[in-house]
Structure formats: structure tokens, C-alpha cells
Amino acid sequence: MLVSRVLEVGExxxxxxxxxxxxxxxxxxAARRLLGxxxxxxxxxxxxxxxxxxxxxxxxxxxxxxxxxxAALLRTAIGESAAEPLIAVLRPCEVRAAIELAKQGKxxxxxxxxxxxxxxxxxxxxxxAMGNAAHPGRxxxxxxxxLQLAQTGQVRTEGYRLACQLCERPAADYRAADLLIGLVGxxxxxxxxVLADEARDARWNLQALTDRQATERExxxxxxxxWRLTERRKEAAEAKxxxxxxxxxxxxxxxxYMNKCTLCGExxxxxxxxxxxxxxxxASGKDAFVHALLSASQRLASCSGCGMCQVHCPEGIxxxxxxxxxxxxxxxxxxxxxxRDLHDPLPWPT
Numbered sequence: 001m002l003v004s005r006v007l008e009v010g011e012x013x014x015x016x017x018x019x020x021x022x023x024x025x026x027x028x029x030a031a032r033r034l035l036g037x038x039x040x041x042x043x044x045x046x047x048x049x050x051x052x053x054x055x056x057x058x059x060x061x062x063x064x065x066x067x068x069x070x071a072a073l074l075r076t077a078i079g080e081s082a083a084e085p086l087i088a089v090l091r092p093c094e095v096r097a098a099i100e101l102a103k104q105g106k107x108x109x110x111x112x113x114x115x116x117x118x119x120x121x122x123x124x125x126x127x128x129a130m131g132n133a134a135h136p137g138r139x140x141x142x143x144x145x146x147l148q149l150a151q152t153g154q155v156r157t158e159g160y161r162l163a164c165q166l167c168e169r170p171a172a173d174y175r176a177a178d179l180l181i182g183l184v185g186x187x188x189x190x191x192x193x194v195l196a197d198e199a200r201d202a203r204w205n206l207q208a209l210t211d212r213q214a215t216e217r218e219x220x221x222x223x224x225x226x227w228r229l230t231e232r233r234k235e236a237a238e239a240k241x242x243x244x245x246x247x248x249x250x251x252x253x254x255x256x257y258m259n260k261c262t263l264c265g266e267x268x269x270x271x272x273x274x275x276x277x278x279x280x281x282x283a284s285g286k287d288a289f290v291h292a293l294l295s296a297s298q299r300l301a302s303c304s305g306c307g308m309c310q311v312h313c314p315e316g317i318x319x320x321x322x323x324x325x326x327x328x329x330x331x332x333x334x335x336x337x338x339x340r341d342l343h344d345p346l347p348w349p350t
Contacts, residue, residue, distance in 0.1 A: 014147070024208075032051060035086065045067060046068050074088060075101075082110070092170060093167065097273060104302075118170060150183045150188060151183075162240070164307070168234050175341040176341060176342070179194065179206075185223070193218065194209075254290075261290070301334065334347035
């Protein structure tokens with residue numbers, strides 16, 4: 001059973017409240033390290049490992065920009081300190097990637113605390129830059145805009161990265177993340193929800209780290225809005241795939257897009273789950289690489305949908321849409337949902 005609690009937001013807004021909660025969680029869980037999104041310069045957000053609670057002033061899980069999938073850094077972050085707890089503050093697609101890596105034996109979750117933050121969708125850097133010019137003196141304009149859309153459960157694809165236009169899962173599953181931060185369907189400029197099962201709620205004494213227990217109405221409002229948002233996103237994703245000619249993953253259409261591929265390997269390097277087969281195929285030429293991609297649909301069923309492959313593609317190939325079109329076929333046949341539960345068996349042999 002999930003326990004829902006509330007963080008009341010003051011005049012400073014939701015970001016410092018969330019930072020303060022994470023600092024308290026570090027202390028309550030005896031975690032001396034936290035991996036979270038840090039804005040190193042305007043318009044740039046990258047995951048970084050912080051070792052002091054005071055450093056959390058630089059963490060902003062609500063800034064809707066994404067240049068890397070933090071799950072790809074978890075193995076390195078854990079490193080030689082695998083016996084020590086590490087808190088990872090992740091977007092839903094990053095939680096899904098972490099779960100799939102664990103299933104493949106590539107990541108040990110034993111001392112990893114996964115905090116899944118409801119996704120506000122992430123935007124193209126150009127949209128952020130354009131908005132900054134239109135909103136001088138308001139550095140948090142994009143966060144405010146994204147929070148409002150999340151509160152009402154609306155979809156507006158203008159400025160979204162393609163991967164976010166195609167994503168139907170704006171929240172991590174409670175069976176995957178250890179703790180959830182609720183933003184969708186919540187009056188998130190006034191309060192945030194913190195959700196965990198009874199055992200983790202008691203273990204980390206979340207009652208002491210939050211302001212009060214959520215009302216039934218607050219909890220239900222989030223669930224209903226999440227459902228509505230999911231349905232709206234499904235419709236938007238179908239329309240986008242159709243506009244790209246990828247609804248049925250027709251190989252001829254995919255080959256047409258892949259003609260621009262220069263075999264630079266940036267997509268493979270950016271993927272937290274890239275396979276040795278794809279890496280080897282790069283060295284064998286474009287035909288071999290595209291064939292390997294088309295025949296890897298079983299492994300693509302584990303794709304978390306983060307879209308980092310496309311972010312790092314210098315040719316602008318719609319890789320997010322291609323992988324979505326390929327992976328959903330095997331997911332539907334196998335009734336598989338990537339990153340939902342550590343105990344769901346992989347739909348392909350390891």
C-alpha cells in the first residue's frame with residue numbers, strides 16, 4: 001500500500017522545498033551521495049554525483065531540459081562504494097532504464113534508492129533559448145509553464161523533444177521506484193506529493209520529512225490526472241508516428257530515414273542500454289548496422305524511451321520514433337512493459 005504525504009511549498013517555490021526534502025532523505029537513509037540533475041550553465045542540465053547536503057542547492061529535478069540519461073552513469077557512480085547507499089533522482093524514463101539494466105545484470109540495485117519524479121516533459125534547447133528572450137528576467141518561466149501543464153494534465157507538444165512527444169508514461173511505476181515525487185494532477189506551486197510503500201515510509205521516517213499526510217482527494221486527483229494525461233499522450237504519439245510514416249514500422253520508410261546515417265556511433269554511445277551487437281555492426285557498414293537495428297526489436301523492447309540516441313544524432317534522424325515503432329510491436333506481442341517491475345522477465349534471452 002502506498003502512503004502519500006505532502007510537502008508544502010512556500011514563497012520560494014517548489015525547487016528549494018524539494019532540495020530540502022532530498023537533503024533530509026540523505027540523512028534519513030544514511031546516503032552520503034546523491035545523483036541528480038544539475039544545471040551547470042544556462043540551458044545545460046547534466047546528472048552529477050553530490051556528496052554534501054549543502055551541494056543540493058544546485059540540483060533542479062524540475063527544469064525540463066535533458067541532455068543525458070542518468071541511468072547510464074549509475075554503474076560508474078556506484079563504483080567501489082557499492083555497499084553504501086546512493087540516492088538517484090531520476091525522470092521516469094531513467095527509472096525504466098535502471099530497471100532494465102538491473103534485469104540484464106548490468107546494475108546492482110541493492111543499495112540504490114530510486115526517486116522517480118513525475119515528468120514535466122523536456123524541451124528542445126532552442127525552445128528554451130527562444131523563451132528566455134521572450135521572458136527577460138524570469139529564469140524559471142519554463143519550469144512554471146511545465147508545472148502548470150502537469151497540474152492540469154494537458155499535452156502541448158510545441159517545443160517538446162520528439163521522445164517526449166512519443167512518451168505515454170509521465171510517471172515511474174511504484175513497483176520500480178522506491179519513492180515517487182508527485183507533480184501531475186497536483187497544485188504543484190502550493191504542494192508536492194511524496195509517495196512510498198508503508199515499509200519505506202517507515203524506514204526513512206517520511207512523516208518527519210514532510211508536512212502532513214495527503215488527503216484521499218489529493219491522492220486520487222493525481223491518479224485520475226495521470227490516467228487522463230496518459231490517454232492524451234497516446235493520441236498525440238499516434239498522430240506523430242503517422243505524420244512520420246512510422247505507424248507500422250515499414251522497413252522501407254526506416255531505411256529512407258537511415259540513409260542519412262554516417263555511422264558516427266553517437267546514438268549507440270548515448271544509449272544507456274546499447275548492445276555489443278549494434279556496436280559491432282557499426283564497424284561493418286551502414287547496411288549491416290541498419291539490418292542489426294531492424295532485427296534487434298526484441299532488445300528494443302527494453303528501450304526506456306529517453307531519446308538520447310536522437311539528441312546526440314548529428315544528422316537529426318528521428319531515432320526516437322524509429323525505436324518506438326519497432327519496439328512496440330514486440331512489446332505488444334509479449335505483453336511487456338519496459339521498466340515497470342524488476343520481477344517482470346525480459347522478453348528476450350540474456
